[in-house]
Amino acid sequence: MSRRVIVDTDTAGDDTQAILLLATADSVELEAVTIAAGNVEFDYHVENAKYTLEVADAADEVPVYEGARRPLVKDHEHVSHIHGEGGLGGDFFPDTGIDSAEGFAPDAIVEAARESPGEITLCCIAPLTNVALALRREPNLNELLDEVWVMGGAVNTLGNDTPSAEYNFWVDPEAAKMVMRELDVTLVDWGLTVRDATFEAEFLDRLESIDSEYAEFYQTANEQVRRFSQKRYGEDTTTQPDSLTAACLVADDGLITESSEYFVDVDEREGMTRGYSLVDELGITDGDPRTRVVESVDEETFREMFVRMLAEGAPEKPL
Numbered sequence: 334m335s336r337r338v339i340v341d342t343d344t345a346g347d348d349t350q351a352i353l354l355l356a357t358a359d360s361v362e363l364e365a366v367t368i369a370a371g372n373v374e375f376d377y378h379v380e381n382a383k384y385t386l387e388v389a390d391a392a393d394e395v396p397v398y399e400g401a402r403r404p405l406v407k408d409h410e411h412v413s414h415i416h417g418e419g420g421l422g423g424d425f426f427p428d429t430g431i432d433s434a435e436g437f438a439p440d441a442i443v444e445a446a447r448e449s450p451g452e453i454t455l456c457c458i459a460p461l462t463n464v465a466l467a468l469r470r471e472p473n474l475n476e477l478l479d480e481v482w483v484m485g486g487a488v489n490t491l492g493n494d495t496p497s498a499e500y501n502f503w504v505d506p507e508a509a510k511m512v513m514r515e516l517d518v519t520l521v522d523w524g525l526t527v528r529d530a531t532f533e534a535e536f537l538d539r540l541e542s543i544d545s546e547y548a549e550f551y552q553t554a555n556e557q558v559r560r561f562s563q564k565r566y567g568e569d570t571t572t573q574p575d576s577l578t579a580a581c582l583v584a585d586d587g588l589i590t591e592s593s594e595y596f597v598d599v600d601e602r603e604g605m606t607r608g609y610s611l612v613d614e615l616g617i618t619d620g621d622p623r624t625r626v627v628e629s630v631d632e633e634t635f636r637e638m639f640v641r642m643l644a645e646g647a648p649e650k651p652l
Contacts, residue, residue, distance in 0.1 A: 335362040343371025343459035344381035345420030351575035356389035367438035384427035400438025400463040404505035417557040439466035446477035458575040465508035486610030490524035498608030506601040530577040534569040596620030
């Protein structure tokens with residue numbers, strides 16, 4: 334049976350590839366896309382998601398719900414210097430003309446979970462504002478959902494937004510704290526991305542050689558990211574945190590080689606440690622080790638899935 338998935342996204346760069354992967358996977362029924370505040374201006378997130386679904390030939394079947402336009406408590410900053418002003422490189426601003434679905438994204442998540450208890454999986458690749466608001470509306474959300482996958486945090490490693498924090502957790506640390514404490518989460522963090530989901534120049538050249546609409550879209554969406562990496566790190570690379578999260582979900586543990594359960598908490602205080610993800614690997618707190626943290630994946634299998642998605646729109650089939 335297909336896994337029924339709602340993806341919550343601040344659609345820019347790699348978010349688009351995660352949506353594309355979920356929309357093209359035979360084992361997934363993409364039920365909806367919900368939009369949160371994050372990477373760039375909110376309305377760009379909305380149009381980018383709709384355009385991605387158009388590329389995947391799924392725009393007629395998958396509704397896009399608009400959600401929270403700001404974090405629960407704090408102000409945040411966009412990262413247009415990484416993804417471009419609109420989120421898809423420097424000069425591409427889709428205008429699909431597709432209407433958003435009626436209703437507020439957190440309500441749509443709750444309604445889907447209530448209507449189909451135990452059948453809906455959340456794939457969360459944005460700041461967790463919408464999910465936290467859904468929890469406020471339905472305290473029993475954890476029991477109603479099948480699984481919750483979260484791209485976020487920096488597990489005992491440097492963050493990508495500040496030295497202390499990964500961007501999604503930094504944007505809305507109050508929401509991240511609530512979700513990590515109240516939901517049974519499988520966490521894909523920034524450190525795992527750096528270790529096992531960084532595409533270097535040689536592999537990027539291979540992706541450039543693929544002749545497909547999906548591959549062309551990938552190049553457009555990641556052009557600015559590559560320039561940013563070259564400028565900041567002196568390396569022609571891209572990181573794939575969101576598509577790695579989606580791939581782990583799709584592969585149904587066939588991609589994950591190591592994981593453990595830990596107590597995870599998030600520092601919501603303003604200051605140097607805003608968004609810091611405490612992951613108690615030593616078991617020295619009295620916190621409940623309820624979060625499954627993905628610690629390693631089969632990098633080559635992930636790359637094969639990515640190539641197959643771009644080449645044929647079939648990420649699950651072997652090369």
